[in-house]
Amino acid sequence: MTQIINKAIVMSTRPVGMPKLADFSLQSHNIDSYNLTDGQVLIKNHYLSLDPYMRGRMSLKKSYAEPLQEGEIITGEAVGEIIASKSDKYPIGTFVCSMSGWQTHFVSHQKSSALYPVFNDQIALSAYLGIIGMPGRTAYLGFKHKAKPQPGETIVVSAASGAVGSVVGQLAKQQGLRVIGVAGSAQKCQYVKQQLGFDECLSYQADDFEQALTTTCANGIDIYWEGVGGRTLNAVAPLLNEGARVPICGFISNYNDTNVAAETPFQVLAKLKPTPEHGFFLVSDWLDEYPTATMALAQGVIDGSLKFKESTAHGIANAPQAFIGMLSGKNFGKQIVKLV
């Protein structure tokens, strides 16, 4: 093998508000596998992960990570197969996850901390980007460290049908909590209740959402898993019990907001008396626990106690459309792009 045509999606212009297709462009360049240096591998990606945090990378808003520059490949994780190798550690044929970005091929060094092998062939390759990848670990580790769950408590989980929320709710059910999901449509709510086993799921798009949440949580809310902000947070806030915990995983309703005066969850929660325990966390706060979390999640998938759903776009050219869709709830489950 010599020349490979790599296709990549770059951020051609920095999006303002909801990203548009014109903010992205598809570019091609050649990779010569003979040019690999010692320790390098060439990966052919099978699946790309599309995640809400990528919208933050496209913005110049203050963040924990450096922003992308115009013309750069969109950041992101992928899973694929090594098709050329100058590494003793990763021979040709090894399946790996890497921080490839949105592209069909990627050259990585074996020493990259973001490169790791797929470890179980009983599990679909794409799941390494979802339930047993970064989103699953976010749910597992954030819930373990920040939610402080007690059996019998009531937890409300936002973005309940999505990559992170679906796992949080299932773990909470396993630990004896009463689990109320919130999602964007009746179809998603039905899935959350019937397939994932939540006790209830309400649509924040419904006219009577606030009233329905108040009735459903007649004894208040002990834990609110925050992933969305906006209307859901405003409905939850007055129902939080004394001693409530609010792990802030994200607030997607704010990510495309151009209104600088829009309230963040920190502002909404800080005004409450008593103020619930709350704080933003990153999954990478617990890097040393990744192996344990990943193994526990993988075990749950294998024994059927953890279920997941994926939304699959096909072909790298369709990644921008799928990403835009995810930011408005068109995905139903973990959003991935199938390349092979």
Ligand SMILES: NC(=O)c1ccc[n+]([C@@H]2O[C@H](COP(=O)([O-])OP(=O)(O)OC[C@H]3O[C@@H](n4cnc5c(N)ncnc54)[C@H](OP(=O)(O)O)[C@@H]3O)[C@@H](O)[C@H]2O)c1
């Ligand atoms: N802190 C961390 O380390 C970390 C790691 C991973 C993810 N996160 C955060 O966790 C949250 C969920 O991420 P995910 O990967 O699991 O995504 P996801 O839930 O699979 O997909 C995003 C979902 O957000 C919902 N959404 C979109 N716009 C919304 C709006 N304006 N108001 C309310 N909901 C909206 C949609 O679901 P509906 O149709 O139900 O509205 C959409 O399906 C995000 O805030 C993300 O940034 C944080």
